[in-house]
Amino acid sequence: MPIVSIGTPLGAGCSSCGYCGPPGGRSAAETSYKKSGLIASQLSCEVYQKMIDRGWRRSGTYCYAPDLRRSCCPQYTIKLDANEFKPSRSQRKLVNRWNRYVFQQKNPKPSSKSSSSTFTLSTSIHAAEYSVDRPPAAQLFRVTLEASSFSQEKYALYERYQTQIHHDYDNTPVSFRRFLVQSPLVAENIPYPSEPPEHLPLRYGSYHQMYRLDGELIAMGVLDILPSCISSVYFMYDSRWEKFSLGKLSALREISLAKDIHDAGIATMTSLYMGFYIHSCQKMRYKGEYSPSYLVDPEEYTWHPLDTCIPLLDRYRYATFAHPERSLEGSDDPGETDFPETQVTIPDDILEDVQIIYSIQGGVVSVIPVTLSDRWKNPYARDEIMSCIVALGVDLSKEIIFRL
Template identity: 55%
Template sequence: MDGGGNGSSTTTTATTSKGKGKATHVFKLTEDIHASEFSFLTDGETPAHEFEATLEPASYTEEKFALYNSYQKEIHHEAKDKLPSGFKRFLVQNSLVPQAIDYPSERPDNLPAKYGAYHQLYRLHGKLIAMGVIDILPSCVSSVYFMYEKEWEKFSLGKLSALREAALAREMHEAGVLDMKYLYMGFYIHSCPKMRYKGDYSPSYLVDPEDYTWAPLDKCRPLLNKYHYACFTHPERSLETPATSPDPTPELPLAVLQNAQHVVRIQRGQVVVAPIIDSAEWQRQQARETLLITLDGFGEKLSQEIIFDLSEL
């Protein structure tokens, strides 16, 4: 991931209302993020609107697919309808094998029972108006995709979903899943206004493109403002202009290639793997060059810890 926010460290923020007789409100992430949700209302509260957010394992439904098509047309201005198979491949199918989450005491009803791929559904008066696609992993909640109905665009539902995903990581941590500490927000593109909102959450970190350590975003910003390519741990390697020619395809030792594994199939909940060099993709020159560049970028140690999904090559 290029950009990540620390979910469990999202601290309370105090905001004060001006004027006589108005109380000071201290923002508490998990409490305030649920304040508008129907299932969290206390007895006697009557909401003006029935808003609900629910979490469920990733799946295909006609309702979700209709939202996806609407989002692609109204927000991304794509003229043709998408196919259900594309939705399933993009937002449902994955290589994650569900695994039970070990809560030390009884699991709260709103928290997931297993690690895996999920859909966070946002409904108003029962109608699906937005959906977040997330992976819940042993140490983080990872944002994959978010879509919404254009009618509600002015309410910045994407920012709401980021706060709710951070709250989810915190709630799981507070429920005893102590390794759950982070929210990964995906790619951060400093020159793209639609991406820069991710830097509004604090504390946030970016991963260094060369040694994969995390650097505070505030430290990274001056380098991103100055350089076309920025290296945070070794600023002297940063480039002010694009490279004039691509790097040659790297050559890697046979031992590295033999130990790099890819998914062959998932059978009865078990992931069957094999060396990348034995895959059909390896026989195609363009795919092989992509794999060599990827393995070289990850480095020998990390390449042997990852299981690669080659289905999109």
């Protein structure tokens, strides 16, 4: 039976921008951006894959799509081709340096020529991990995948990471669960043609990737494993290992995971999604250091090589790659006043297959076309639902049952 996707549309909300802001002296209104949202009760991995291909992300069960036209710091979805990825020299050095640390437990000497010339990502990234086939390392390094769940140990790592690295002291187990444990994704079997290598996941869904050194949890990645990609949700680490750039190592490991799943017979698995690429924010540009990467066009949702996007991003506040002539300047203005009415509406007859829950009784769910619901008669509620449908697109909206 196909997995049903269900969510509550939130309508266009306004968020303050976390990428530019107070130091430049701008007011909160000037550094805000619009976004559409959906609280997802449950989503099939296939539907969520289609959502992120249209610029959506999730934080727990809250899914959102920024409106790039009306953002001071437009957030473009970036994907890396995991099968074509070639690690750069500095990326290879990071992996080798960590491997030596695990084996030697001492400050390593410069690497020999031979070790760098034999570098292959999938073997090198696993080289320092514990394995029965390998001589024991000085320290026991293990990386495991487990279904997303709460534990006190994970929360303790998260709290240390937030306070030490981000100077954010406002953390609770409840916020950790809401942000990084809860997920609307319904796990589904990955259709491997034959039994995959042991380190590969058997199901699509939301995972925690646990990095342990001598038993201690030193880092954790939050990942969604989807039909076409690994989507990186979050990564946290203990600041004692900051000098090893564990964030960059985790990206390399995630690339390697996508490639290994692909090589185990899942032809659709091609990419690592690292979230949003924000050209206006220097700190976020590191995501462009992995090549070959592509950005999604904010209007046509086609993919464009990052190299061809950069000149447009340098020139315009809002860039469309499929139709560069529609790009917009005006770097200081989130755009609200330039576009008095950007609320696109779609005629009712095109929406007749978009469904909303009418009633749930005795385990039976009844649905009706959204255009026949009481909410549709209320202009405010209709705007909310419409904003969500526009951001999802009509075809994808038909694959999600709305509830209010």
